[in-house]
Amino acid sequence: MSYKNSALSHHFLFYLAYIFATLPRTQRGQPVVLGGDPKGKNFLYTNGNSVIIRNIENPAISDIYTEHSCAVNVAKYSPSGFYIASGDQSGKVRIWDTVNQEHLMKNEFQPIGGPIKDISWSPDSQRMVVVGEGRERFGHVFMADTGTSVGEISGQSKSINSCDFRPARPFRIVTGSEDNTVGVFEGPPFKFKKTKQDHARFVQAVRYAPAGNLFASAGFDGKVFLYAGDTADLVGEIGSPAHKGGVYAVGWKPDGTQLLTASGDKTCRLWDVETRSLISEFPMGTQVEDQQVSCLWQGQYLLSLSLSGFINYLDVNNPSKPLRIIKGTDYIHY
Incomplete structure (x- = not known):
């Protein structure tokens, strides 16, 4: 059989147009x-x-x-x-x-x-x-x-x-x-x-501020602490405590003035770093799968991850509703 007529000659016609990305793998308590x-x-x-x-x-x-x-x-x-x-x-x-x-x-x-x-x-x-x-x-x-x-x-x-x-x-x-x-x-x-x-239960996240002047720790005791970046001396506690459930993740605003926290209490919260006080709360639902197991502050975007695997784009101007939720291969705009 000539190469031209073989099945091989057709494989050049295929090219990758899209990858349909799967959601993150999540596990309760992780x-x-x-x-x-x-x-x-x-x-x-x-x-x-x-x-x-x-x-x-x-x-x-x-x-x-x-x-x-x-x-x-x-x-x-x-x-x-x-x-x-x-x-x-x-x-x-x-x-x-x-x-x-x-x-x-x-x-x-x-x-x-x-x-x-x-x-x-x-x-x-x-x-x-x-x-x-x-x-x-x-x-x-x-x-x-x-x-x-x-x-x-x-x-x-x-x-x-x-x-x-x-x-x-x-x-x-x-x-x-x-x-x-x-x-x-x-x-x-x-x-x-x-x-x-300072924590009474597992420490789940430690993250330095972008300038390195502070770092935050978050634990399953619902507490978030701030420490000096160079000496690790305790600066203070954020909230009292920061959340009603365990805190899974923290994300710093790029200028270091605010901190985003994600919790098993099904909320994310935004904090003022200098005063260590609450700016706003993002309620993410009432079901077990609405527990918040991660977050990321990337430029102007604030992302959180639900136990369901859904990726939420948080809206600082309207904390009650995400700007967008990615569910599998599609995503929902509100």
Whole structure:
């Protein structure tokens, strides 16, 4: 049979027009990490073995990375925007290219021996901290290019749910653990400095303000605390408490003046950082699936994630109704 008449000759007619993106995979009692692109164009999340990248302005435009061999838990852009690091259930981290359509792999490392729960890059995109449920250790700090160790994550006795790199010098790393503590590390090389013991239940999220002058911690006790970015001294508590249910995530306004919180009490709340007082509340429903398990503040967009997997675009001018809710492959405008 000639090549011209073979079935092979037809495969050139097919091209990828659209990817119908799936929603994030959620699980009751588990925070979900939404990643933001430093250029402000995309956001990302995971479902099964895939990392899904979506255009924040037009979420119908999406891309997908499927090279992990088991479930992926978290994916984060490097501050340069050129790479994404994704961490999976087996403790592997894959670092891959965002520029080429093929998403070529740059590196693969195995920093811990169990599920990775969070990843954070240093502001120069050179170092990385990963945390989770490792057997020998709950986290590790290493060079993104070589995998060389640049510190130990120690001093906490249970799984670590969240980590963040201070986006300014002197570098710091903070971690939030299921032993109810916030861990503080100084470096490089990063060494354990102290734990903060203000939470009464699991710490689910730790995030630095964009300028690095403060960081926030959020826990299943419904509390949110603010600390000094360099010394980790307690600045104060936001709200009293911030929520009636556990707080799963926090998101900083780009100028650092406000903080968004997402809670199992089925609300998101917006706080004034200086006064630590409530600006507004976003009621997200009354059903179990309306629990809010993640949030992201990306430029002008405030996103939250419901336990149902729905992605909500919050409206600061009308907190009672989201601007848009993404439900599967379609999305609803209000």
